Amino acid sequence: MPVATSSPRRCSHISSCELFPKFAMRGSLKVWHSFYCEGNFENCERYKRSLRGEPVPPNLLPNGKELNLDVLLGGRT
Amino acid sequence: MSAAHWPWWLGAAGLAAVTVGSCLVARRPFGVSGIVGRFVNWREELAVERSRVAMGSADEAALEAALAAATAEAFAGMTPAMVAAGPDAKPSLSVVTEVAAPAEGACGTAAPCRSCGSPASRPTLGAHAVFLGAIVAGAFLATALRGGFHPTLALPEAYARLVAPGAWGLAALAGGGLLVGLGTTVSGGCSTGHGLSGCARFQPAGLAATTTFFGVAVAVSFLLAGRGS
Numbered sequence: 001m002p003v004a005t006s007s008p009r010r011c012s013h014i015s016s017c018e019l020f021p022k023f024a025m026r027g028s029l030k031v032w033h034s035f036y037c038e039g040n041f042e043n044c045e046r047y048k049r050s051l052r053g054e055p056v057p058p059n060l061l062p063n064g065k066e067l068n069l070d071v072l073l074g075g076r077t
Numbered sequence: 078m079s080a081a082h083w084p085w086w087l088g089a090a091g092l093a094a095v096t097v098g099s100c101l102v103a104r105r106p107f108g109v110s111g112i113v114g115r116f117v118n119w120r121e122e123l124a125v126e127r128s129r130v131a132m133g134s135a136d137e138a139a140l141e142a143a144l145a146a147a148t149a150e151a152f153a154g155m156t157p158a159m160v161a162a163g164p165d166a167k168p169s170l171s172v173v174t175e176v177a178a179p180a181e182g183a184c185g186t187a188a189p190c191r192s193c194g195s196p197a198s199r200p201t202l203g204a205h206a207v208f209l210g211a212i213v214a215g216a217f218l219a220t221a222l223r224g225g226f227h228p229t230l231a232l233p234e235a236y237a238r239l240v241a242p243g244a245w246g247l248a249a250l251a252g253g254g255l256l257v258g259l260g261t262t263v264s265g266g267c268s269t270g271h272g273l274s275g276c277a278r279f280q281p282a283g284l285a286a287t288t289t290f291f292g293v294a295v296a297v298s299f300l301l302a303g304r305g306s
Contacts, residue, residue: 016199018129018132022140022144023144025137025140025141025144026141026144026145028145028148029141029144029145029148031148031152032148035152053111053114053265054118054121055115055118055121055122055125055199056125056199057124057125057128057129058125058128058129058132058133059128059132061147061151063151065147065150065151067132067140067143067144067147068143069128069131069132069135071139071143072131072132072135072136072139072140072143073131073134073135073139074136074139
Protein backbone atom coordinates (compact mmCIF):
# COMPACT_ATOMS: atom_id res chain seq x y z
CA MET A 1 0.00 0.00 0.00
CA PRO A 2 1.55 3.33 -1.00
CA VAL A 3 1.97 5.88 1.73
CA ALA A 4 0.22 9.13 0.88
CA THR A 5 2.88 11.34 2.46
CA SER A 6 5.40 10.15 -0.11
CA SER A 7 3.18 11.29 -2.95
CA PRO A 8 4.73 13.79 -5.36
CA ARG A 9 1.38 15.58 -5.47
CA ARG A 10 1.89 18.36 -2.99
CA CYS A 11 -0.19 21.52 -2.77
CA SER A 12 1.75 24.60 -3.86
CA HIS A 13 -0.06 26.72 -1.25
CA ILE A 14 1.19 24.81 1.78
CA SER A 15 3.66 27.50 2.81
CA SER A 16 0.94 30.15 2.98
CA CYS A 17 -1.90 27.98 4.31
CA GLU A 18 -2.89 28.95 7.85
CA LEU A 19 -4.42 25.57 8.59
CA PHE A 20 -1.59 23.35 7.34
CA PRO A 21 0.56 23.73 10.50
CA LYS A 22 -2.51 23.27 12.70
CA PHE A 23 -3.11 19.85 11.19
CA ALA A 24 0.25 18.84 12.65
CA MET A 25 -0.92 19.49 16.21
CA ARG A 26 -2.00 15.89 16.66
CA GLY A 27 -1.28 12.70 14.77
CA SER A 28 -4.90 12.02 13.96
CA LEU A 29 -5.24 15.41 12.27
CA LYS A 30 -2.58 14.57 9.72
CA VAL A 31 -5.20 12.75 7.73
CA TRP A 32 -5.99 16.19 6.25
CA HIS A 33 -2.39 16.42 5.06
CA SER A 34 -2.40 13.04 3.40
CA PHE A 35 -5.83 13.40 1.86
CA TYR A 36 -5.74 17.01 0.71
CA CYS A 37 -2.38 18.79 1.07
CA GLU A 38 -0.34 15.93 -0.35
CA GLY A 39 -3.01 14.36 -2.46
CA ASN A 40 -6.38 15.62 -3.52
CA PHE A 41 -5.52 19.31 -3.15
CA GLU A 42 -7.47 20.34 -6.26
CA ASN A 43 -10.62 19.60 -4.26
CA CYS A 44 -9.47 21.60 -1.23
CA GLU A 45 -11.89 24.47 -0.78
CA ARG A 46 -9.09 26.69 0.55
CA TYR A 47 -6.99 26.00 -2.55
CA LYS A 48 -9.87 26.67 -4.90
CA ARG A 49 -10.79 29.96 -3.25
CA SER A 50 -7.17 31.07 -3.23
CA LEU A 51 -6.85 30.35 -6.95
CA ARG A 52 -9.94 32.44 -7.60
CA GLY A 53 -8.36 35.31 -5.70
CA GLU A 54 -11.03 35.16 -3.02
CA PRO A 55 -10.31 35.66 0.68
CA VAL A 56 -9.80 32.37 2.51
CA PRO A 57 -11.23 32.31 6.05
CA PRO A 58 -8.68 30.89 8.49
CA ASN A 59 -11.31 28.56 9.93
CA LEU A 60 -12.33 27.13 6.55
CA LEU A 61 -11.57 23.42 6.35
CA PRO A 62 -10.44 21.77 3.11
CA ASN A 63 -13.82 20.05 2.82
CA GLY A 64 -15.67 23.37 2.76
CA LYS A 65 -16.94 23.31 6.33
CA GLU A 66 -15.98 25.98 8.85
CA LEU A 67 -14.85 25.65 12.43
CA ASN A 68 -17.27 27.46 14.69
CA LEU A 69 -15.38 30.49 16.04
CA ASP A 70 -17.94 31.08 18.78
CA VAL A 71 -17.26 27.63 20.17
CA LEU A 72 -13.51 28.09 19.80
CA LEU A 73 -13.56 31.33 21.74
CA GLY A 74 -15.98 30.03 24.35
CA GLY A 75 -18.50 32.80 23.65
CA ARG A 76 -15.92 35.57 23.79
CA THR A 77 -16.86 36.92 20.34
CA MET B 78 4.04 63.94 -25.85
CA SER B 79 5.26 66.34 -23.23
CA ALA B 80 8.98 66.80 -22.81
CA ALA B 81 8.40 66.40 -19.07
CA HIS B 82 7.72 62.69 -19.51
CA TRP B 83 10.44 60.23 -18.57
CA PRO B 84 12.31 58.61 -21.44
CA TRP B 85 10.59 55.39 -22.46
CA TRP B 86 13.45 53.17 -21.39
CA LEU B 87 13.45 54.60 -17.87
CA GLY B 88 9.71 54.04 -17.54
CA ALA B 89 10.13 50.49 -18.86
CA ALA B 90 12.88 49.81 -16.34
CA GLY B 91 10.68 51.11 -13.54
CA LEU B 92 7.74 48.92 -14.58
CA ALA B 93 10.04 45.93 -14.86
CA ALA B 94 11.42 46.57 -11.38
CA VAL B 95 7.92 46.73 -9.91
CA THR B 96 6.79 43.59 -11.73
CA VAL B 97 9.82 41.48 -10.84
CA GLY B 98 9.97 42.98 -7.35
CA SER B 99 6.39 41.93 -6.64
CA CYS B 100 7.24 38.37 -7.59
CA LEU B 101 10.43 38.29 -5.53
CA VAL B 102 9.24 40.14 -2.44
CA ALA B 103 5.51 39.45 -2.24
CA ARG B 104 5.69 36.17 -4.21
CA ARG B 105 2.58 37.32 -6.01
CA PRO B 106 1.98 38.57 -9.53
CA PHE B 107 1.53 42.30 -9.67
CA GLY B 108 -1.97 43.41 -10.60
CA VAL B 109 -4.04 46.43 -9.73
CA SER B 110 -7.53 45.31 -10.69
CA GLY B 111 -7.42 42.37 -8.29
CA ILE B 112 -6.55 44.72 -5.46
CA VAL B 113 -9.36 47.07 -6.43
CA GLY B 114 -11.64 44.04 -6.52
CA ARG B 115 -10.88 43.36 -2.86
CA PHE B 116 -12.44 46.69 -1.98
CA VAL B 117 -15.53 45.86 -4.00
CA ASN B 118 -15.93 42.82 -1.72
CA TRP B 119 -14.81 44.72 1.35
CA ARG B 120 -17.46 43.26 3.66
CA GLU B 121 -16.32 39.69 2.98
CA GLU B 122 -12.68 40.73 3.21
CA LEU B 123 -13.20 42.39 6.58
CA ALA B 124 -15.16 39.40 7.88
CA VAL B 125 -12.24 37.13 6.98
CA GLU B 126 -9.77 39.45 8.69
CA ARG B 127 -11.92 39.50 11.83
CA SER B 128 -12.13 35.72 11.86
CA ARG B 129 -8.35 35.59 11.46
CA VAL B 130 -7.95 37.69 14.59
CA ALA B 131 -10.46 35.52 16.45
CA MET B 132 -8.75 32.32 15.34
CA GLY B 133 -5.41 33.70 16.49
CA SER B 134 -6.74 34.38 19.96
CA ALA B 135 -8.40 30.99 20.36
CA ASP B 136 -7.14 28.63 23.04
CA GLU B 137 -4.85 26.01 21.52
CA ALA B 138 -6.48 23.11 23.34
CA ALA B 139 -9.94 24.23 22.17
CA LEU B 140 -8.67 24.55 18.63
CA GLU B 141 -7.14 21.09 18.72
CA ALA B 142 -10.35 19.60 20.10
CA ALA B 143 -12.46 21.36 17.46
CA LEU B 144 -10.16 20.12 14.71
CA ALA B 145 -10.31 16.59 16.08
CA ALA B 146 -14.11 16.68 16.06
CA ALA B 147 -14.16 18.08 12.52
CA THR B 148 -11.71 15.37 11.44
CA ALA B 149 -13.84 12.61 12.89
CA GLU B 150 -16.89 13.99 11.12
CA ALA B 151 -15.18 14.52 7.77
CA PHE B 152 -13.45 11.16 7.54
CA ALA B 153 -16.03 9.06 9.31
CA GLY B 154 -16.89 6.98 6.28
CA MET B 155 -13.34 6.34 5.16
CA THR B 156 -10.96 3.52 5.85
CA PRO B 157 -7.26 4.25 6.42
CA ALA B 158 -6.56 2.67 3.03
CA MET B 159 -8.90 5.13 1.31
CA VAL B 160 -7.21 8.03 3.05
CA ALA B 161 -3.77 6.72 2.15
CA ALA B 162 -4.86 6.34 -1.47
CA GLY B 163 -5.45 10.08 -1.49
CA PRO B 164 -6.61 11.37 -4.87
CA ASP B 165 -7.42 7.89 -6.15
CA ALA B 166 -9.87 7.29 -3.36
CA LYS B 167 -13.56 7.81 -3.86
CA PRO B 168 -14.57 9.31 -0.54
CA SER B 169 -18.09 9.22 0.74
CA LEU B 170 -17.75 12.73 2.15
CA SER B 171 -20.92 14.63 1.49
CA VAL B 172 -19.07 17.95 1.61
CA VAL B 173 -16.44 17.01 -0.98
CA THR B 174 -17.64 18.38 -4.27
CA GLU B 175 -16.87 16.78 -7.59
CA VAL B 176 -16.02 20.11 -9.18
CA ALA B 177 -13.30 20.18 -11.81
CA ALA B 178 -10.12 21.85 -10.67
CA PRO B 179 -10.07 25.53 -11.59
CA ALA B 180 -7.38 26.83 -13.88
CA GLU B 181 -4.17 27.90 -12.22
CA GLY B 182 -4.01 31.58 -11.35
CA ALA B 183 -4.00 33.73 -14.43
CA CYS B 184 -1.22 35.85 -12.99
CA GLY B 185 -3.34 38.85 -13.76
CA THR B 186 -5.24 38.97 -10.54
CA ALA B 187 -4.54 39.09 -6.86
CA ALA B 188 -4.62 35.32 -6.91
CA PRO B 189 -1.38 33.47 -6.34
CA CYS B 190 0.49 32.20 -9.34
CA ARG B 191 2.70 29.16 -9.57
CA SER B 192 5.40 30.97 -11.56
CA CYS B 193 6.02 33.29 -8.61
CA GLY B 194 6.82 30.33 -6.36
CA SER B 195 4.84 29.39 -3.31
CA PRO B 196 2.52 32.28 -2.57
CA ALA B 197 3.08 34.36 0.50
CA SER B 198 0.19 34.98 2.86
CA ARG B 199 -2.40 37.38 1.50
CA PRO B 200 -1.71 41.01 2.40
CA THR B 201 -4.26 42.66 4.64
CA LEU B 202 -6.91 44.97 3.26
CA GLY B 203 -5.14 47.84 5.01
CA ALA B 204 -1.87 47.07 3.24
CA HIS B 205 -3.60 47.12 -0.11
CA ALA B 206 -5.40 50.35 0.82
CA VAL B 207 -1.98 51.89 1.41
CA PHE B 208 -0.87 50.60 -1.99
CA LEU B 209 -3.85 52.14 -3.80
CA GLY B 210 -3.45 55.37 -1.85
CA ALA B 211 0.20 55.48 -2.86
CA ILE B 212 -0.77 55.18 -6.53
CA VAL B 213 -2.98 58.25 -6.19
CA ALA B 214 -0.33 60.08 -4.16
CA GLY B 215 2.33 59.21 -6.72
CA ALA B 216 0.17 60.53 -9.53
CA PHE B 217 -0.35 63.80 -7.64
CA LEU B 218 3.36 64.06 -6.96
CA ALA B 219 4.29 63.44 -10.58
CA THR B 220 1.74 66.01 -11.71
CA ALA B 221 3.03 68.54 -9.21
CA LEU B 222 6.59 68.01 -10.37
CA ARG B 223 5.53 68.56 -13.96
CA GLY B 224 3.95 71.95 -13.32
CA GLY B 225 1.04 71.69 -10.95
CA PHE B 226 -2.38 70.11 -10.57
CA HIS B 227 -5.13 71.79 -12.58
CA PRO B 228 -8.23 69.56 -12.69
CA THR B 229 -10.59 70.25 -15.58
CA LEU B 230 -13.51 68.64 -17.39
CA ALA B 231 -12.30 70.05 -20.67
CA LEU B 232 -11.43 67.30 -23.11
CA PRO B 233 -8.11 67.36 -24.93
CA GLU B 234 -8.45 68.69 -28.46
CA ALA B 235 -7.30 65.46 -30.09
CA TYR B 236 -9.74 63.35 -28.07
CA ALA B 237 -12.65 65.69 -28.84
CA ARG B 238 -11.78 65.56 -32.55
CA LEU B 239 -11.28 61.79 -32.76
CA VAL B 240 -14.02 60.54 -30.42
CA ALA B 241 -16.59 63.18 -29.53
CA PRO B 242 -16.63 66.66 -28.02
CA GLY B 243 -18.45 67.85 -24.89
CA ALA B 244 -20.93 65.66 -23.04
CA TRP B 245 -20.75 62.85 -25.60
CA GLY B 246 -17.02 62.70 -25.14
CA LEU B 247 -17.42 62.45 -21.37
CA ALA B 248 -20.12 59.79 -21.80
CA ALA B 249 -17.77 57.81 -24.04
CA LEU B 250 -15.12 57.97 -21.32
CA ALA B 251 -17.58 56.76 -18.70
CA GLY B 252 -18.75 53.93 -20.96
CA GLY B 253 -15.16 52.98 -21.71
CA GLY B 254 -14.33 52.88 -18.04
CA LEU B 255 -17.34 50.64 -17.39
CA LEU B 256 -16.24 48.25 -20.13
CA VAL B 257 -12.70 48.18 -18.74
CA GLY B 258 -14.09 47.20 -15.34
CA LEU B 259 -16.25 44.47 -16.85
CA GLY B 260 -13.41 43.22 -19.04
CA THR B 261 -10.88 42.99 -16.24
CA THR B 262 -13.36 41.10 -14.11
CA VAL B 263 -14.28 38.65 -16.87
CA SER B 264 -10.69 38.08 -18.00
CA GLY B 265 -9.25 37.91 -14.49
CA GLY B 266 -6.84 40.81 -14.81
CA CYS B 267 -6.09 44.22 -16.25
CA SER B 268 -3.37 45.65 -18.44
CA THR B 269 -1.02 45.56 -15.46
CA GLY B 270 -1.73 41.99 -14.42
CA HIS B 271 -2.00 40.45 -17.88
CA GLY B 272 0.24 42.87 -19.78
CA LEU B 273 3.08 43.19 -17.30
CA SER B 274 2.90 40.19 -14.99
CA GLY B 275 1.29 37.68 -17.34
CA CYS B 276 3.37 38.39 -20.45
CA ALA B 277 6.59 38.65 -18.45
CA ARG B 278 6.02 35.09 -17.24
CA PHE B 279 4.71 33.75 -20.55
CA GLN B 280 1.38 32.93 -18.97
CA PRO B 281 -1.01 31.79 -21.72
CA ALA B 282 -3.91 33.77 -20.22
CA GLY B 283 -1.79 36.91 -20.02
CA LEU B 284 -0.50 36.52 -23.57
CA ALA B 285 -4.01 35.89 -24.93
CA ALA B 286 -5.55 38.80 -23.04
CA THR B 287 -2.79 41.24 -23.96
CA THR B 288 -2.86 40.21 -27.62
CA THR B 289 -6.61 40.76 -27.66
CA PHE B 290 -6.88 44.10 -25.91
CA PHE B 291 -3.73 45.53 -27.47
CA GLY B 292 -4.67 44.38 -30.96
CA VAL B 293 -8.18 45.79 -30.65
CA ALA B 294 -6.78 49.07 -29.29
CA VAL B 295 -4.44 49.42 -32.28
CA ALA B 296 -7.25 48.63 -34.74
CA VAL B 297 -9.65 51.08 -33.12
CA SER B 298 -6.95 53.76 -33.06
CA PHE B 299 -6.43 53.38 -36.79
CA LEU B 300 -10.17 53.50 -37.39
CA LEU B 301 -10.55 56.67 -35.33
CA ALA B 302 -7.51 58.27 -36.94
CA GLY B 303 -8.98 57.55 -40.36
CA ARG B 304 -12.30 59.05 -39.35
CA GLY B 305 -10.72 62.14 -37.83
CA SER B 306 -8.41 62.92 -40.74
